[in-house]
Amino acid sequence: xxxxxxxxxxxxxxxxxxxxxxxxxxxxxxxxxxxxxxxxxxxxxxxxxxxxxxxxxxxxxxxxxxxxxxxxxxxxxxxxxxxxxxxxxxxxxxxxxxxxxxxxxxxxxxxxxxxxxxxxxxxxxxxxxxxxxxxxxxxxxxxxxxxxxxxxxxxxxxxxxxxxxxxxxxxxxxxxxxxxxxxxxxxxxxxxxxxxxxxxxxxxxxxxxxxxxxxxxxxxxxxxxxxxxxxxxxxxxxxxxxxxxxxxxxxxxxxxxxxxxxxxxxxxxxxxxxxxxxxxxxxxxxxxxxxxxxxxxxxxxxxxxxxxxxxxxxxxxxxxxxxxxxxxxxxxxxxxxxxxxxxxxxxxxxxxxxxxxxxxxxxxxxxxxxxxxxxxxxxxxxxxxxxxxxxxxxxxxxxxxxxxxxxxxxxxxxxxxxxxxxxxxxxxxxxxxxxxxxxxxxxxxxxxxxxxxxxxxxxxxxxxxxxxxxxxxxxxxxxxxxxxxxxxxxxxxxxxxxxxxxxxxxxxxxxxxxxxxxxxxxxxxxxxxxxxxxxxxxxxxxx
Numbered sequence: 001x002x003x004x005x006x007x008x009x010x011x012x013x014x015x016x017x018x019x020x021x022x023x024x025x026x027x028x029x030x031x032x033x034x035x036x037x038x039x040x041x042x043x044x045x046x047x048x049x050x051x052x053x054x055x056x057x058x059x060x061x062x063x064x065x066x067x068x069x070x071x072x073x074x075x076x077x078x079x080x081x082x083x084x085x086x087x088x089x090x091x092x093x094x095x096x097x098x099x100x101x102x103x104x105x106x107x108x109x110x111x112x113x114x115x116x117x118x119x120x121x122x123x124x125x126x127x128x129x130x131x132x133x134x135x136x137x138x139x140x141x142x143x144x145x146x147x148x149x150x151x152x153x154x155x156x157x158x159x160x161x162x163x164x165x166x167x168x169x170x171x172x173x174x175x176x177x178x179x180x181x182x183x184x185x186x187x188x189x190x191x192x193x194x195x196x197x198x199x200x201x202x203x204x205x206x207x208x209x210x211x212x213x214x215x216x217x218x219x220x221x222x223x224x225x226x227x228x229x230x231x232x233x234x235x236x237x238x239x240x241x242x243x244x245x246x247x248x249x250x251x252x253x254x255x256x257x258x259x260x261x262x263x264x265x266x267x268x269x270x271x272x273x274x275x276x277x278x279x280x281x282x283x284x285x286x287x288x289x290x291x292x293x294x295x296x297x298x299x300x301x302x303x304x305x306x307x308x309x310x311x312x313x314x315x316x317x318x319x320x321x322x323x324x325x326x327x328x329x330x331x332x333x334x335x336x337x338x339x340x341x342x343x344x345x346x347x348x349x350x351x352x353x354x355x356x357x358x359x360x361x362x363x364x365x366x367x368x369x370x371x372x373x374x375x376x377x378x379x380x381x382x383x384x385x386x387x388x389x390x391x392x393x394x395x396x397x398x399x400x401x402x403x404x405x406x407x408x409x410x411x412x413x414x415x416x417x418x419x420x421x422x423x424x425x426x427x428x429x430x431x432x433x434x435x436x437x438x439x440x441x442x443x444x445x446x447x448x449x450x451x452x453x454x455x456x457x458x459x460x461x462x463x464x465x466x467x468x469x470x471x472x473x474x475x476x477x478x479x480x481x482x483x484x485x486x487x488x489x490x491x492x493x494x495x496x497x498x499x500x501x502x503x504x505x506x507x508x509x510x511x512x513x514x515x516x517x518x519x520x521x522x523x524x525x526x527x528x529x530x531x532x533x534x535x536x537x538x539x540x541x542x543x
Contacts (some may be wrong), residue, residue: 037527038426043433046388048446057254066490070483071469072262080275083282084109084259087473088266089466105264105271106466107169108159111257114408114478117153119231124240125151126198127246128158130190135175136255137187143172150471153228154408156253165270166263170278177283179255181332183243183428185283192243200237210326212542213317215516217328221514222410235543251493254283260477262470267474274462313536314428314528317518325424325519327400330414333370333508351389365489366479367411370508373493373501375402375413376458377443377451378434385438388413390430396423400431408478413508424524425531428515435513438505442498450499455493 009020061240072087118124128149136144143162148155158176175181206212219229237245264271287404287473318461378385379402386400399418419427441449462468476486521539528537 010112020268024030025377027281029241036422037530038214040392040426040429040433040531042391043385043430043437044393044446045385046383048444048450064365066459067463068487068490071473072462077275080279082275084261084278086275087260087262088418089262089264089268089469094402099433103269104161104163105166105169106159106262106468107166107173107264107269108157108163108262109170109173110155110157110260110262110470110474110478111177112155112260112474113253113258114154116256117227117231118156118256119233120249121151121153121156121253122202123195123199123234123241123246124156124251124253126195126202127182127190127250128156130198131188132196133174133183134188134190135172141172144238145167148467152407152478155229156257157474157475159467159470161466163270166273167277170261170273171281174281174283177250179251180247181285182247182250189243190246190274191248192241195246196238196241199241203233203235203238206473207542210319210518213326213328213516216315216317216542217414217514217516218514220429221330221332227409228407232392234308249457258477260474281462308353311536312512312533313538314515314517314535315432315538315540316525317516317540318520318521318543319518320520322421322518322520324420324518325427325524326416326418327424327427327431328414328416328516329413329428329513330403331513332410332412333367334410365492366483366507368406368479368481368489369403370504371411371413372455373496374438374505375404375415376455377447378402378438379415380454383450383454384531385434386417386431389434390427392418394426394430396420396427396430406475406479408480421520421523422527424517424519425527428517428528429531432513435509439502439509442502445498448498448501450497452493452496459490479525 069090071090073090074372075086075088077086088444129147132144132147132149135141143160143164146159146161148159148161151160160172162169165536175187178184178187181187182192206215211517215233263273266272376384379387379400381399381401383385384400384402385404391398391401396417399416400415403414403416405412405414415431419426462472476482481489515535517528525537529536
């Protein structure tokens, strides 16, 4: 009888060898397959022309007129030496405040420093929040549960909104600025260990969430020695911060601040305010500071700051394994180049700004007009050029937006969004193409009308919100804009023409933009090299 055992053992081995060969061929084929990235396309603009005349089916909307009345009325009491500028909410409002409860009073105490940024405002923000928590536990006052803080480089605004009378609310707010507020055991001292933990945690969260790209953006846009980069993210102080240092930071901020007190209008419930009592409660702030702190307070003038030299370079932050690329692209618009030859494509602004015959500083109104109108034209969400083309038409992103940052020592326009790894090159090229187009081709009158409607409507809506009203006013004070300047700015906006908008674009978008990407560098470099061969790619690590 024949033994068939060797045959039955041999067949599975042959099949296994065959399967291994097939898998090897498949893997080899996959490795040699070229990835096809998204192609670039010419920019596409939306049509703002109405395809048919308005008839009885569609009501014709009227022209939106910007507000001319001031949001706040300033009270002047010559017989009293008030330590703050007193503002009352204008008694006659165009519309109802949708953000506040009519039964509550909103009181805000704001510190403003127009000439120089506050030192370590990021530390102060965490510390004041911790103080609010400690006071709420210590006093068991429901008003403190409504505590709100809004901090910028030039302003610190503390607010409470509750049914109590304004004198009581004011008394709670001034406690945050007492010279010993962080250390006195009788006034709810803060937990310094918790403040240090919060500061360190925020740093780690920013690195994890990708917010580190904005830190690099500010450093590359302004330069490492700019005051805005020297007063933030003091990592060494985050680690060693103690109560004495924290109190000194608070005193320094208080000593350099101009104070503004915002109260409800006189018709509001419990809105009567005792001025004499408010002066007695005012914090007895120290006037002398430690030498180490007084020297570190940055006193910078816009004319003295320098713009980093622009090079045709894209900065890359590596995020291995990321499925998308974060994009930041924009311009610093502090200065305008007036010499005709300097408007050529690829011009580089002189970082030293030494030849003032070819450069001139934009006025505050021109900066504000350029910043607001151009950021909205390109990046106002659904109706902006970039969103319409790069999302609606081409599907390269979930959203791309424009941001106007108009600050006393620097102003800039930034466009930001995220895109899939395979769309990175096309996404960046698409933004650059639109920035070039707005400088060479006039917008249609329909698009200009839509832009005006958006900006004026946005301004009117901001007056329906108490927080936005205060922010807008503080921004005006910090940047040196008076009510007359604001009215002139609105008049210029109403008179905006396609030609004027094109002039603004050529002034603001002169030279080369700053471009920073955060994504999986090894995956996006081939696409960037193919679509942007004239740009240098530089890997950079954010601390």
